[in-house]
Amino acid sequence: MMSLQRINDERLILKNLQNIRVAYAIQTLGIIGVLGYDYITKGMDGMKENPLWIIFIVSTTILAFLSMNISVDYENNKKSPKRGFVISIVVLTLICTSIGFFTALSEGFTVMDGVFIGGIFLICGMVPFLFLFGIRKKRRDEFSDDE
Amino acid sequence: MENQLKIARVKVNLTQQQLAEKVGVTRQTISLIEKGKYNPTLKLCLKICYTVNKSLDEIFWVEKESNNDVITKN
Numbered sequence: 001m002m003s004l005q006r007i008n009d010e011r012l013i014l015k016n017l018q019n020i021r022v023a024y025a026i027q028t029l030g031i032i033g034v035l036g037y038d039y040i041t042k043g044m045d046g047m048k049e050n051p052l053w054i055i056f057i058v059s060t061t062i063l064a065f066l067s068m069n070i071s072v073d074y075e076n077n078k079k080s081p082k083r084g085f086v087i088s089i090v091v092l093t094l095i096c097t098s099i100g101f102f103t104a105l106s107e108g109f110t111v112m113d114g115v116f117i118g119g120i121f122l123i124c125g126m127v128p129f130l131f132l133f134g135i136r137k138k139r140r141d142e143f144s145d146d147e
Numbered sequence: 148m149e150n151q152l153k154i155a156r157v158k159v160n161l162t163q164q165q166l167a168e169k170v171g172v173t174r175q176t177i178s179l180i181e182k183g184k185y186n187p188t189l190k191l192c193l194k195i196c197y198t199v200n201k202s203l204d205e206i207f208w209v210e211k212e213s214n215n216d217v218i219t220k221n
Contacts, residue, residue: 009172011185 031056065131072135081136088129096122151206153181155199170194 007013031052038047047053100118104111156166156177163181167174170191179185180195187195196203 009176010188010191011176011179012173 028056028059065128068128068132069135072132072139075136081133081140084136085129085133089126092122092125092129096125148183148186148207149209150180150183151201152177152195152199155201155206156181159199161199166195166198169198 007016034052035047035050035056038050042049096118099121100114102114103109103117104114156163161169163177164174167177170177171194172191176185176187180187192203192207196206199206
């Protein structure tokens with residue numbers, strides 16, 4: 001089988017990647033189809049019980065993170081990555097604090113619940129910003145000598 | 148993309164298969180490059196040039212179309 005041996009030909013490497021892309025698209029469509037069927041027959045909760053839901057969410061998240069590698073190259077690098085990162089963290093902290101605050105005020109929730117929920121949102125929200133900051137910083141270090 | 152690869156390859160008495168083995172690709176890739184149907188990377192272009200003892204210029208250079216127009220008009 002061709003795919004078992006190492007491919008050295010650059011044209012075939014590219015072709016192989018294109019094939020994988022087609023397979024990925026079909027697989028994703030299949031997963032969406034199965035999840036859509038589950039949604040119609042069993043509702044939202046029934047759909048989430050399907051392990052395919054986890055696979056779908058994880059692969060979509062990974063794809064989104066990897067896409068940042070591409071979108072960063074399209075940005076103009078005039079702004080310092082640190083400044084952008086600090087602004088995003090400040091905005092995120094404000095949003096998370098208000099979420100936590102309103103959760104604590106809601107009926108049936110304690111102050112601790114508010115702190116927990118706000119904290120979880122903050123940590124989860126920080127991950128993409130940290131990742132983006134890391135790539136931007138790396139890019140800036142790589143290309144700084146031609147500026 | 149037109150190129151002079153076929154002529155250069157024949158001059159050094161190599162078949163497509165032999166050239167392909169020397170530069171580490173398949174024969175089909177060499178064939179497609181000769182026909183101008185595949186755009187090789189600079190790395191592969193250089194490997195091919197080293198193998199057929201020619202410069203990049205001699206094998207892969209093509210005049211810019213708009214420049215051609217200017218030249219013919221003058």
